[in-house]
Amino acid sequence: MLTIVRREPRILGYDRSRWSLEGLQQVVEWLSGLSVSGVWRLLRRLGIHYKQARSYIHSPDPDYEAKLARIQDYIRLAKAKPEKYVVLFQDELTYYRQPSEAKAYEAVGKAQPQARRSPHKNSQRRIAAAMEIFTGKVVYMQKSRIGVDELVAFYEKVVEAFPDRTIYMVQDNWPVHFHADVLAALEPQTFEWPLRVPWNWPKEPSSRARHLNLPIRLVMLPTYASWANPIEKLWRWLKQDVLHLHAYAEKWTKLWQRVDEFLDKYAEGSADLLRYVGLTTNSALYGPALSHVGPPPLLPD
Structure with a gap:
């Protein structure tokens, strides 16, 4: 699940820049049977929280x-x-x-x-x-x-x-x-x-x-x-x-x-x-x- 939330949603077919609970529910097949609140509780149990992003620049250095x-x-x-x-x-x-x-x-x-x-x-x-x-x-x-x-x-x-x-x-x-x-x-x-x-x-x-x-x-x-x-x-x-x-x-x-x-x-x-x-x-x-x-x-x- 952590691998999924770290990927860009559009790559997996969800047309947004960030994941939402509804988006995960739509894209991840085994979450489709859960309610939105159920998805939220599952993420909490997995240690995945909604957090503030931090800026990051990947080094372009070829070496x-x-x-x-x-x-x-x-x-x-x-x-x-x-x-x-x-x-x-x-x-x-x-x-x-x-x-x-x-x-x-x-x-x-x-x-x-x-x-x-x-x-x-x-x-x-x-x-x-x-x-x-x-x-x-x-x-x-x-x-x-x-x-x-x-x-x-x-x-x-x-x-x-x-x-x-x-x-x-x-x-x-x-x-x-x-x-x-x-x-x-x-x-x-x-x-x-x-x-x-x-x-x-x-x-x-x-x-x-x-x-x-x-x-x-x-x-x-x-x-x-x-x-x-x-x-x-x-x-x-x-x-x-x-x-x-x-x-x-x-x-x-x-x-x-x-x-x-x-x-x-x-x-x-x-x-x-x-x-x-x-x-x-x-x-x-x-x-x-x-x-x-x-x-x-x-x-x-």
């Missing part, structure tokens, strides 16, 4: 499975040789002075929870963070902007946190990640897939580039696959605990401090964070997406 499989390969390598390798999931987040609206408790009736706003400009703040896959250790930096210089400074901070190891940095396809001046700061990179950067960006580092030879190897996530980056759930937790309906629109710097306090809790790792982001079974991180793909060979030393 989707290959990229996920390669990330799994790096995870196995880091697990086998933790003294030499580490895997981090990295991302950036923007948050704002004005509180985001969200559900909260209030009296029944027309009264609604209040998101107290400020007449000031809706300033923004940027965070770059990376989370280690086995411990949940978080390294982060927050600034008014994250550009090339800030990203390189953040990478230096990451290397300080994980000394004497090669760092596999799993990240999305934000072009700044692959700017020539950013790449100049890292050890030489070998990319298995084409980089996605603006055509008019320089191919060579500028005179301002810092050649630091940082032991970081960049690993691409598939395009439009934010679900594949567990640190996205850290951002969700931050929003739930700190940013939604916050009371600091008039105390902008205080909100920065609250964000720092939240992220500092994970500076030494956290089992709670690993559970929240779904990394307690990290050896099969992309199991459902790769169930039909054989594991790639372990990367050479």
